Amino acid sequence: MSLNPNLRLRRAARIIVLDPQGRVLMFRYDVPGRAPFWVTAGGECEEGETFDDAARRELLEETGIIADPGHQIARLTPEFITVEGEPVQADERFYLVRVAEARVDTSRHTALEQQLMTQHRWFTRAELAKWPEAVFPANIIQMIEEAGRR
Numbered sequence: 001m002s003l004n005p006n007l008r009l010r011r012a013a014r015i016i017v018l019d020p021q022g023r024v025l026m027f028r029y030d031v032p033g034r035a036p037f038w039v040t041a042g043g044e045c046e047e048g049e050t051f052d053d054a055a056r057r058e059l060l061e062e063t064g065i066i067a068d069p070g071h072q073i074a075r076l077t078p079e080f081i082t083v084e085g086e087p088v089q090a091d092e093r094f095y096l097v098r099v100a101e102a103r104v105d106t107s108r109h110t111a112l113e114q115q116l117m118t119q120h121r122w123f124t125r126a127e128l129a130k131w132p133e134a135v136f137p138a139n140i141i142q143m144i145e146e147a148g149r150r
Helices: 051-063 111-116 125-130 140-149
Strands: 008-018 024-029 037-039 041-044 074-076 079-081 087-098 117-123 134-136
Touching: 008 051, 008 140, 024 125, 041 051, 051 087, 074 140, 087 140, 111 117, 117 125, 125 140
Parallel strands: 008 087, 037 134
Antiparallel strands: 008 024, 008 041, 024 037, 024 117, 074 087, 079 087
8 A cells, every 4th residue: 555655645434324224324425516425534633643533523513423433444544635625645444333323413514515415325235336426435335235235
């Protein structure tokens, strides 16, 4: 796994949230000039913050859910352009959280999140597999299945 030293390293925690029916919580981003896309809850680590702590904080901020994110289930290192337009080298650590009810509180979203995160939705795995808009991570179903085998 090689990282691009010419780009800023963006450390992030991403949380795959599953409801009691096994549906996956995803957020739709509508960024001007880009096609809409869907992502898991999560975001960039703050200065000096561990991935585990960032996962716990991001889960609360983006969903209102208070939960222990448990252990990392996956790591990805994509290069991409942030919603602010900055090319970055990401180091993303993924966590899986199962919740007792499919309820989301977005009241803690930042102004930018309120502007760009236009929807949230609980997807079945079948829906995710054939969704017409981009879904990140692209291998989310595989991540969930592998985590279930552990």
